[in-house]
Amino acid sequence: MITAFAILVMIGTSPAQGVERVVIDQDGSGPGGSNIRSMMTLIQSPEVRVEGIAMVTGNAWMHAETQHTLRMLEYLGRRDIPVYEGAVHPLVRSKAETLANQAFYGQLAWLGAWGGDGSDPSAYPDDPNAVPDMIEGPPETAPAREAAARFLIDAVHAHPGEVTVYAAGPLTNLAIAQRLDPSFADTAKQLVFMGGSISPVTDDPEFTTTPNHEFNVWFDPEAAHAVLTAAWHRIIVTPIDISLQSRYTDAMHDKITRADTPAANYLAAFDTERYYMWDEIAALGWLYPELVTDARNLYLDADMSHGPSYGNTLAWTEDTKPEHHGPLATVQMTLDRDAFDKRFIELMRAPTPSSKNPLANDGTPVAGD
Secondary structure, eight states, X not given: OXXXXXXXXXXXXXXXXXXXXXXXXEOOOSSSHHHHHHHHHHHHOTTEEEEEEEEOOSSSOHHHHHHHHHHHHHHHTOTTSOEEEOOSSOSSOOHHHHHHHHHHHXXXXXXXXXXXXXXXXXXXXXXXXXXXXXXTOOOSSOOBSSOHHHHXXXXXXXXXXXXXXXXXXXSXXXXXXXXXXXXXXXXXXXXXXEOOOSOOOOOOXXXXXXXXXXXXXXXXXXXXXXXXXXXXXXXXXXXXXXXXXXXXXXXXXXXHHTSOSHHHHHHHHHOOOOSOXXXXXXXXXXXXXXXXXXXXXXXXXXXXXXXXXXXXXXXXXXXXXXXXXXXXXXEEEEEOHHHHHHHHHHHHHSOOBOTTOOBOTTSOBOBOO
């Protein structure tokens, strides 16, 4: 059996001392794709203990995402990780208003659960409770009964100052948690967030004309405002700027799927998405800061004016910040693509850490079956 220590030797030295406690807040469209792969990145890491996963509507409806996430956990042999259902709709933004506004402000490239890119309406049902046919089969396990926001609050208070909140979807659940418990952000260790867009250099038409538009902030601007201005001890942000510097390619997929491990077999069977690795960068860029070769310190917020810039990312330097602002965020800008690809491939090829997540006598996590 390959131990977790052997995995650490294969993939390099951990940036953290011991095992990092993490709660995942994610829109889990699937099977495969960036949402699922980012959760797998954290689950696959022997340096991370995933306390649970909170689901939120984003790229797909929350209930369907929950089913894909539960099924992925079954394939990895990690049924022990609880999945909590969260917000189905944003705090304020509505589908009806958004679609109506397109007549005045132009078409959006990505509507998430509200229609994707518009090319396949059947894949994005109007009913938020609908679960389309799952090619990976329905899960045998069920989500936890506790609401996602309450789970998030309980998790950070169970281990004050130790729990990293990893958020790679719209921030609705986190905003609800912050409103229910004003000490939520202050009790956590830090926030790691995939979202926002500063000044991406790209010829991608989705961002050339709307450079400050990014889906996770755009989908629920009021939630983004509540979260980005809360009293976090540290915020690490993976914006569009760095996300566009990576892609999941056939070559990466082929290298991963030559391995006979649960993660590799899952991806081999179900992952057909070849696109930017938005969320995986947020996970690995936090675990391995050396993968990020340049970052900026900025104050971030969301535009909440109900006009053409509604949901755009707002950013300020120390010299330009407004009187009322949130904490300074570390905003990742440049990626070491080759090193990132290598780290990701090695993690996906590795055995999945044990469902029991025990610690060896020397404090090293023990790898799974």
